[in-house]
Amino acid sequence: MTWSISSCFITLVVLFLWRIEDVAEACRCAPVHLQQAFCSADVVIRAKVVGVKAVSGNTNYYVQQIKMFKGPDRVIHTIFSSSSSASCGVTLELTKEYLFTGRLNTDGKMLIGMCDFIQYWEDLNGTQRKSLTQRYQSGCDCTIIRCSSLPCPVSAPDECLWTDWLLADGQSGPQAKYSACLKRSDGSCAWYRGMAPSKK
Template sequence: MSWTVKGFVLPLVLLCLWRLQGGAQACSCAPAHPQKAFCQADVVIKAKVVAGKDVDGFDEPITYDIKQTKMFKGPDKEIDAVYTPPSSSLCGVTLANGVEYLITGKLDSDGSLHVTLCDFIAPWEGMSSTQKKSLVQRYEMGCDCQITRCTSVPCGISSPAECLWTDWLIEKSVNGEQARHFACIKRSDGSCAWYRGASSPKKGFMDIEDP
């Protein structure tokens, strides 16, 4: 496979190590492959930001009014707003009016959608065609798999149900070839393997022949 960086870097918001005045770490989360973010999220939607609302106090979340255009995962109701902490030091997300995003996030007990810098949020137009198509079926096919991030050698997997994610090691980017063009798929024998392509995996990939 080719590990060459493609044309532009997708502005995924995956890694944030923000520090408050005085040096204390306030927001810290490891980068996640888009598939892992999909599997861990309560909600995955495509939505356009139509308005942002100012907060009344430091502890009050920012509200973004959105127009949902597609739901890939979530409740049987349309979501019209997302909530995020009021500053990046608290893992708050800044969204631009008029931009359509893929948004992953968590549902609160009242059914409201909350997002942070630790969630996968990306402008829809910047995503690869494989990523977009994987939201419908392929990512879900690998939710029982473990995607293990490799940042330095030696690294490896400890179980057949893992896929080794090497984008950072090879390309120094979490937005590399595996993030943009691969999904970790569970095969018929319970093992997991990287699969590339926009179409669903063929039977030959899913089935493992006996030696």
Template sequence: MSRSRSVVPLLLLVLCGAAEFAEACSCSPEHPQQAYCNADVVIRTKVVGKKEVVTGKDAYGYPVKMIQYDIKQMKMFKGPDREIDTVFTGPSTALCGVKLESDGKKEYLITGNLDSNNTLRVSLCDYIESWESLSMTQKKCLGQRYQMGCDCKVVQCSVIPCSISSPTECLWTDWVLEGTVQGTQAQHFTCVKRNDSSCAWYRGSAPPKKEFMDIEDP
């Protein structure tokens, strides 16, 4: 799925009319590490079916329609101790719905959160990419590598000047420096906590070396 992340300014917020999506869709793109840390579920999967379903009624008694994707889970990087076989999303992109190819040929990395019924729901605010578009570093960092950085926070820089407000933050500058949110930091770097409890960018998927962990300045 292509969501044209590289041409949408970080300041552009996705605004939705549906009440149940309103909070989730006021967002800007996330660094993949931050998306991993914020998600309940991170899986590699294929979509093998699609249908519109009614999941309940709104406050006025009207049916709430959603798209149900039937998926074939290939690998779970983060999530509950069970296989997930369905994903729900809004019925249109105007309602923050995600469009996925459902012929079972394309592989996706899907991040999302579980609702009160333990059902996986996704929106345009979630980090969802075709598996083949991910860099090798991103693929290897899924799981333990990104999990190591979940005590840190990746802060987006959308307009210069920008800065961090805490030593546990890493400044994400792909948009202002490269004009894309799929730039060098997104594809090749993770934000890692060091021994002095500060966080800094580290390139690659291998565990940080001791000299990096011990250093005081980025």
């Protein structure tokens, strides 16, 4: 009888741990280049977190919008996120300035999650900050393909291979921090570190 109870207890523990692991893995996000995040987002803003309130499974972050790079013709005062990390909820720091990319729901509320690009404003370099005002938008017709292992073939002329991942640099690599994938005059796309696409 003792053996049976022990076995039952062990089984329950294993099932519980499996369930915890399953929940923890419920939110998985593929890394994205800031340009990709900009192009796919409904809203891109620089804002400072000035307050927070938990409301029925969600977290409302009250923000002071500093600049809108993309979005509706109004000021964003509140950003909404799930309170659960398993549902891709995010935790933000009060008084910190962030770059937020997010979505608008049918009510016009700005929603954010772990799969959105959210970064301290101070951690963005000058090239990234300037690219938010024009360069990324002009490259939204291009497609960035993350390359983490060779071979990484380009299947269309409007694609740029994001190869920072081959050297494990990822989002700290030169393409992520200093380059944008832009369309050239012939319709193809290429990485460029200046303010206009290469003519070559």
